[in-house]
Amino acid sequence: MEPETTEQRILDAAEELFYGRGIQSVGMDAIRTASGMPLKRLYQTFPSKDTLVEAYLRRRDARWLRDLAQYVDTYDSPERRILAVFDWLFLWFSEQEFRGCGFINSFGELGATSQTVADIAKAHKDAFRRYLADLVAVADAPAWLTDQLVLLAEGAMTTAAISGTPEPARHAKDAARTLLRAAHADVVTAA
Numbered sequence: 001m002e003p004e005t006t007e008q009r010i011l012d013a014a015e016e017l018f019y020g021r022g023i024q025s026v027g028m029d030a031i032r033t034a035s036g037m038p039l040k041r042l043y044q045t046f047p048s049k050d051t052l053v054e055a056y057l058r059r060r061d062a063r064w065l066r067d068l069a070q071y072v073d074t075y076d077s078p079e080r081r082i083l084a085v086f087d088w089l090f091l092w093f094s095e096q097e098f099r100g101c102g103f104i105n106s107f108g109e110l111g112a113t114s115q116t117v118a119d120i121a122k123a124h125k126d127a128f129r130r131y132l133a134d135l136v137a138v139a140d141a142p143a144w145l146t147d148q149l150v151l152l153a154e155g156a157m158t159t160a161a162i163s164g165t166p167e168p169a170r171h172a173k174d175a176a177r178t179l180l181r182a183a184h185a186d187v188v189t190a191a
Contacts, residue, residue, distance in 0.1 A: 010031065010045055010052070011052075013034035014031050014035075014053075017030055017034055018053070018056055018106075022105070023110060024109050024110070028043075031052070053106070053114075053117065057121070058120065068131070071087075072085060078135070078138045078139035082132075082139060082149065086176055089157070089166075090166045091166075093166035093169050098166075100157060100158060101158070104158065128150070142183050155168070156169050
């Protein structure tokens with residue numbers, strides 16, 4: 001089997017288990033069983049559970065940000081692109097296997113004991129903030145809007161996970177629309 005295929009199978013199994021059950025509750029034997037890989041091959045590919053957790057989070061980060069951007073890029077209007085973030089969150093929250101933000105979850109489990117997990121979670125949240133900041137800048141909205149949109153999105157992620165409904169994304173979108181109107185009113189008033 002090709003090394004990329006082996007790594008992919010292991011990461012697929014790890015992601016399903018880590019995201020579905022939590023990192024600490026999943027051992028390497030469970031990943032071996034789910035991936036169908038011999039334990040020796042698993043440890044040749046990922047020498048420790050820590051290296052596997054890091055690879056899982058880095059892959060999830062890249063895919064999450066890519067999928068969000070691809071969805072948002074289907075809209076032309078800068079304001080509509082900002083609101084599309086919340087539409088995408090609604091679709092994500094509606095997935096049957098949705099368990100909240102994998103980075104919030106991993107930070108909650110391991111952030112106090114694993115600097116690597118804490119750093120990856122922080123980097124993911126920083127990248128998401130930069131992405132929203134770029135959308136805000138293109139919409140010619142004031143910079144203050146970025147942090148408020150981040151809080152709406154992050155709050156929606158946590159609330160949706162706990163409540164088991166995607167509706168927090170719609171509520172956050174309504175609030176984002178109100179903030180966009182206020183932001184544009186500030187721009188007109190300042191001019």
